[in-house]
Amino acid sequence: MSTLSTQQKSDIDKLWTEFWTGGITNPLTVIEQISFLMFARLLDVMETTAERRAERTKKPFKGRFDGPNDIRRWKNFKQLPATVSEEDLRKGTKGMLQVVRDEVFPHFRKLNGGTTFAEYMQDAQLMVQKPSLLVSAVNMIDKLPITEGDAKGDLYEYLLSKLTTAGINGQFRTPRHIIRFMVELLEPKPTETISDPACGTAGFLVGAMQYLLETYTSPEGRLQGEKGETIYTGDLLEPYREHIQNQMFHGFDFDATMLRIASMNLMLHDVDNPDIHYQDTLSNSFPERFPKQAIGGFDIVLANPPFKGSLDEGDVHPTLTQAVKTKKTELLFVALILRMLKNGGRSATVVPDGVLFGSSKAHKALRTMLVKDNQLEAVISLPSGVFKPYAGVSTAIVVFSKGGKTDHVFFYDVAGDGYSLDDKRDPQPEKDDLPDALVRWRQRDAKRDTDRTVKHFMVPRKEIEANDFDLSINRYKEAKHEEVQYEPPKRIIAKLRALEAEIAKDLSELEAML
Numbered sequence: 001m002s003t004l005s006t007q008q009k010s011d012i013d014k015l016w017t018e019f020w021t022g023g024i025t026n027p028l029t030v031i032e033q034i035s036f037l038m039f040a041r042l043l044d045v046m047e048t049t050a051e052r053r054a055e056r057t058k059k060p061f062k063g064r065f066d067g068p069n070d071i072r073r074w075k076n077f078k079q080l081p082a083t084v085s086e087e088d089l090r091k092g093t094k095g096m097l098q099v100v101r102d103e104v105f106p107h108f109r110k111l112n113g114g115t116t117f118a119e120y121m122q123d124a125q126l127m128v129q130k131p132s133l134l135v136s137a138v139n140m141i142d143k144l145p146i147t148e149g150d151a152k153g154d155l156y157e158y159l160l161s162k163l164t165t166a167g168i169n170g171q172f173r174t175p176r177h178i179i180r181f182m183v184e185l186l187e188p189k190p191t192e193t194i195s196d197p198a199c200g201t202a203g204f205l206v207g208a209m210q211y212l213l214e215t216y217t218s219p220e221g222r223l224q225g226e227k228g229e230t231i232y233t234g235d236l237l238e239p240y241r242e243h244i245q246n247q248m249f250h251g252f253d254f255d256a257t258m259l260r261i262a263s264m265n266l267m268l269h270d271v272d273n274p275d276i277h278y279q280d281t282l283s284n285s286f287p288e289r290f291p292k293q294a295i296g297g298f299d300i301v302l303a304n305p306p307f308k309g310s311l312d313e314g315d316v317h318p319t320l321t322q323a324v325k326t327k328k329t330e331l332l333f334v335a336l337i338l339r340m341l342k343n344g345g346r347s348a349t350v351v352p353d354g355v356l357f358g359s360s361k362a363h364k365a366l367r368t369m370l371v372k373d374n375q376l377e378a379v380i381s382l383p384s385g386v387f388k389p390y391a392g393v394s395t396a397i398v399v400f401s402k403g404g405k406t407d408h409v410f411f412y413d414v415a416g417d418g419y420s421l422d423d424k425r426d427p428q429p430e431k432d433d434l435p436d437a438l439v440r441w442r443q444r445d446a447k448r449d450t451d452r453t454v455k456h457f458m459v460p461r462k463e464i465e466a467n468d469f470d471l472s473i474n475r476y477k478e479a480k481h482e483e484v485q486y487e488p489p490k491r492i493i494a495k496l497r498a499l500e501a502e503i504a505k506d507l508s509e510l511e512a513m514l
Contacts, residue, residue, distance in 0.1 A: 035265075037137055039264055194301075299341075377401060
C-alpha cells in the first residue's frame with residue numbers, strides 16, 4: 001500500500017510536466033535529476049541526525065559538511081533566491097542555481113571517496129538550466145515525506161512507474177508484483193548475497209530488501225503509519241545490518257544513468273552502500289574486473305535480463321560460449337547466471353518462451369545443462385501481456401539451483417497476474433494466479449501433483465529427457481475432455497421439421513398481407 005497521497009502524486013505529476021516544458025524530456029533524466037535533489041535533502045537530514053546524536057553522546061563526529069551553516073546543505077541553499085544579478089555574483093553572492101550546480105554537485109562527487117558511491121557519482125551533473133525550474137523542484141521535494149518510514153521508497157516507485165507510462169526505456173522496469181513473486185519463490189535470508197547481472201533500476205534488489213524487512217519484523221516491530229499502513233522496521237535484522245548494508249546487494253549494468261538511479265533507489269530503501277558497478281556482465285572483462293562476483297559469487301541471482309538479439313562472439317567471455325555455443329543473449333544470460341552462482345545457489349530468471357522449446361543446438365544444450373548438470377526446479381509460464389505496454393512477448397520464470405540433480409520439475413500455467421493483459425494493465429484482482437502459484441510451489445509434491453489437466457503439476461526428469469528436454473508447459477499439459485451429451489438424431493430432425501413448419505406459416509401470413 002502506497003503512503004503517498006493523491007495530492008503528493010499530483011505534485012510529482014506537476015513537477016514532471018515542468019521538467020518537460022523546461023526542455024528535459026527524457027524520463028530517465030527527469031528521474032535522475034529529481035533523485036539527485038532528493039539525495040541532497042536526505043544527506044542534510046542524515047547530517048542533522050548525526051549532529052544531534054553527537055551532541056547527546058558527547059562523542060566526536062566527522063560530518064559530510066563543514067558545520068550547520070555550510071551553504072551546500074539543503075536547509076541553507078533552499079532559502080536562496082533562484083538567481084542573482086551580475087553585480088552580486090562579482091561580490092561573491094550566489095543564487096540557488098549557481099550553488100547547486102557549482103558546489104552541491106561537485107560535493108557529491110567527493111563523498112565516500114573510493115567507494116561504489118563515488119564511482120557512479122563521477123559524472124553527476126545538474127541538467128536544469130532554468131533557475132525557476134530548480135526552485136520549483138526544490139520546493140516540491142521539500143514538501144515530500146521522504147523522511148517518513150516507507151514513504152521515500154513509495155515515492156521512488158511512483159517516479160519509476162513514469163518510465164512505463166512515458167513509453168520510453170520501459171524495458172528497464174519489471175512490474176513490482178512480478179518482482180515480489182520471484183523474490184518469494186526464493187525466500188532470501190539475511191545472511192545471503194544477492195545479485196542482478198542486468199539490474200536496471202535495481203527493482204529486484206529493492207524487492208529482496210523489502211521482503212527481508214517484512215519477513216524479519218517482530219509483531220512488536222510493526223508500526224502503524226499516519227494513513228493506517230503497516231511500517232516494517234526489520235528489527236530482527238539487527239545482527240545482520242552490517243552485512244545487509246555493505247555486502248549483500250550486488251548489481252551490474254552498462255548504462256551509467258541506470259546505475260545512478262539503481263544506487264539511489266537502494267539508498268532510499270535503506271541499503272547505504274550497495275555494490276553497484278558499470279559492467280557488461282556478458283563481456284570478456286567481467287571475470288577480469290570482478291573475479292569473485294563473476295564466478296561462484298552469489299547465493300541468489302534474480303534477473304529479467306534484456307534480450308536484445310545477438311552479440312559478436314568475440315565480445316562474449318569464452319566460459320559462456322563454451323557452455324552454450326551461441327550469440328543469443330537470452331541463452332548466454334542463463335549460462336552467465338549459472339556461472340555466477342555458488343554451488344547450491346539459486347535463481348529465478350525471466351526468459352522468453354523460445355528458450356523453453358527452441359530447436360537449435362544451443363537451445364537444447366542449455367536446457368540439457370539445466371536439467372542434467374543442475375537442479376531445474378520450476379517453469380512458471382506467464383501470460384503474454386505481463387510486460388505490456390512495451391513488450392508483448394510470452395515469457396516464463398525458470399527457477400533453478402546450481403549443481404545437484406533434477407528429479408521432478410514443477411510447472412504452473414499462470415493465466416492472469418491480477419491486471420488486464422492489454423496496454424492499459426488495469427487492476428483485475430479476481431484474475432490473479434500468483435498467490436495460488438506460490439502456495440502450490442511451497443506445497444509441491446511429486447507423488448500428489450500428477451493431474452496434468454489443472455494449472456500446476458510435476459513432471460519427472462525421464463519424461464523431459466524423452467521429450468528432447470522441451471520445457472514448454474503445453475508439451476506436458478493435458479486438455480480436459482468433457483463428454484457432451486447429444487440428443488438422438490430423430491428428435492433433432494423432428495425439431496427442425498417443427499421449426500420449418502413455423503417459418504412456412506409465417507411466410508404464408510406475410511404473403512396474405514401483400
